[in-house]
Amino acid sequence: MQPEMYDPKVIEPRWQQYWEEKGIFRASEDHSRPKYYCLIEFPYPSGSGLHVGHPRSNTAMDIIARKRRMEGYSVLYPIGWDAFGLPTENYAIANHVPPAKVTSQNIGRFREQLKRLGFSFDYSREVNTTDPQYYKWTQWIFLKLYEHGLAYKAEMPINWCPRCKIGLANEEVVGGMCERCGHEVTRRVKKQWMLRITAYAQKLLDGLDDVDFIDRAKAQQRNWIGRSEGCELDFAVSGTGETLRVFTTRPDTLFGATYMVLSPEHPLIDRLTDRIENLDELRAYREQAAKKSDFERTEMQKEKTGVQIGGLSAVNPATGKEIPVWISDYVLTGYGTGAIMAVPAHDERDWAFAKAFGLPIVEVISGGDVSQGAWSDTADGVLVNSGRFNGMKVNEAQQAMTDWLVFRGIAERKVNFKLRDWVFSRQRYWGEPIPIVHCLSCGAVPLPESELPLLLPAVEHYEPTDSGESPLAAITDWVNTACPHCGGPAKRETDTMPNWAGSSWYFLRYCDPHNGEAFASKASLDYWMPVDWYNGGMEHTTLHLLYSRFWHLFLHDIGLVGAPEPYRKRTSHGNILGENGERMSKSRGNVINPDDLVDEIGADAFRLYEMFLGAFDQEIPWSMAGARGCRRFLDRVWRLQEKVDNGAGDISPALKVLVNQSIRKVGDDYERMKYNTAVAQMMTLVNVYYDQPRITAGDFKALLLLLSPVAPHICEEIWQIQRYGGFIHQMPWPEYDAAFLTADEAEIAVQVNGKVRMKLMVPSGLDQETGRAELTRRPEVVELIAGREILKCIYVPDRLLNLVLR
RNA sequence: GCCGGAGUGGCGGAAUGGCAGACGCAGAGGACUUAAAAUCCUUUGGCCUAUGGCCGUGCGGGUUCAAGUCCCGCCUUCGGCACCA
8 A cells, every 4th residue: 555645734633633532541540450640740831832841741751651551551641730820920910911811821822732742631630720629629728737737827037039029938049049030039027828848847858768759859859858967955154044055966076165156136135135245236237137138148158257245155064164155147047046056176167257256266076187177077086175075986976975965954866957837928919819817806717618719809900019918918808808707807818829839739639620529539539649650840859849748748647648658750851952052041042842843843753852862861952953853763664654564464583583672672761761762772673674675564563552652643643554453542562572582693792802803693592601612612713812821711691702811 | 068960973862890882963975866855875983004903981090801881089060959057
């Protein structure tokens, strides 16, 4: 049969329509089959549409989803829209359109673009975080957190972006700049809703041991959680009866603590105002520090500043000596106790401070030169100047000193975390309203479940205000309400949730997206959860990935979901750079538009190139020429139809080994996310097919089956044209025959002293002894040895022979 | 500074301690064509005294019959964190 030209413009829409009409990719809770839940991060439907980064992750997981279906799994591969967020709101403000309208337009465009790429999403399960039927449950989970004491309102110095006019979470501040707009972030004290993620610090850490996450994601989360073990210990403040508590991970250096430092905001200063001689000076310093943003504070880290507290001294509990007390902004309020014992001999920061202010430096661990800088060797260091602890190694002394201090009742072992509570308020319009009412007599009162969803009111203006109030505050009809508890006058909370809220549980909603009674039914959750494989960006490691684990751990603790951890496996794709090797951006003019690509080379070739361009987990520059090369490959696959002899069913004897090897390699490579080498193997296969006079239906089918997860449209089409029966997506995934993984003969590289001298064919599978014997009696090899003495002879089966000659 | 990656042809990149450069791109030569496109064939790491040989995976050492791969010490680069006691 003479096939027509390969025309993706015709065949791709046809198959997309077919899959959709027949509901091929609808997920079903089929208990007769094992389930598999593939997940990609649901996109933010931005106005600029899809970029080439989306298909990278989507295609990778689409391959897994399609392969799993062929393997007999019941697969859930859903899609949705993470649609609350600032760009939409800003666009709405600039163009005087309601954000909901902008959102639905953007979603429409995104959906269309994704459909053109032929992903096997179950579109019947779409979720949209801005849909009241969705955010009803986001609000509901918030109320559960509130009920369990994990949501609270606190006056907090927050990161404030003056341009976006919004408070930011620590995670959203990058290098002192607003993650969204790049403007410098300042400090601002505001009453904010907070989520007590710190209560889950240890669980978030422990849970990492039980999941299969890409190593760098685990490392980054551990780093961010920042657990450190040490002890808290009390220093007496001379003549006051007060004690000053510090946290240290190095109790072994206590004898070297020659002064103490408090953070400028430390409460002790206000408690002891009568004794302090230079209160004005201290308050001036505090004010100055408060004005600085965190970034400014850290930027100045080279020059240490501080003020000694006049009239106050503390007692080193080890030496009994009086030591001065200072304040300095290098000690942070939010970590540990906000106070430290300073050991300048063995801590760089303390050393710099002591040098700047002429404070004494006492060496307590030998081996370095403390006149030159702080020195610390926790492995081999030995204690000196430390009384009864002299001569101990650092790790012994840490134990012994802690025991001694605990015994004296002035210390306790303590674990600290860097992780801070999550700032959960946003002073913007386009987010989930926080379902809390502030009653004059009852205080903060949660809305009853029956009043959910609390709808975002329609407003005229979305502009944020300089006062730091949400635009919702201006809608008095909405703000003024009755207290659900006492019925008295009350005001609604006007802050909204951050866009991390809706994305913290969306994977649960996919299990049962239309449920009106619960966020998802227990049965559906039990069937689908946990997510088996979740692929997404590294940039979400300390944001979305951590937040959603926290919510899920919490929902597990209150008995609403099964396993504690939501994701069994997490992988990450590298970003695609522009052709010039720089990040793609409009301003650089190096953006590749997916629509143009589909028009030019078709969705299948586009998908194929996304997988072929390089190692999946690394950053790779785009190459238009490379993409066209993938289209050429598909053209070659198409033209193989001219070579196929459908009368011959089985795999050709001559190709049996290569085909079986390919089945194994491609399958294995998909599982290991080595998509580039999987594609390379199929290219090799096609090249070899072209060297044959004819290929059999068996040869051709094997290729099509392997290729179909990456390039589904062309494979379905050819399957139909060749009348192979049924549809390719219904075929079982091919299995290799282990008996045909190695050829009858192997080419052996014969080396002399590690250098290849010749190549000889031998029967494959010979062991060391037989292989050596077989080869060393070959005339070529005898000649090679030329009577020299053989010191050693190594035979690696089917690979090489190395003769070590004198 | 700490944590985690990465350094291999002109380019993207392959390589369970076992023949470095698979596969693709780009280039060169050829076939077909009036011509072009498309397609097909050949070729493509460097150097040399070229049917052979030498050198080559960021740098310097080491282990090994054998190192891109393992070990020690560096350099460069990217990402994350960063005065966290």
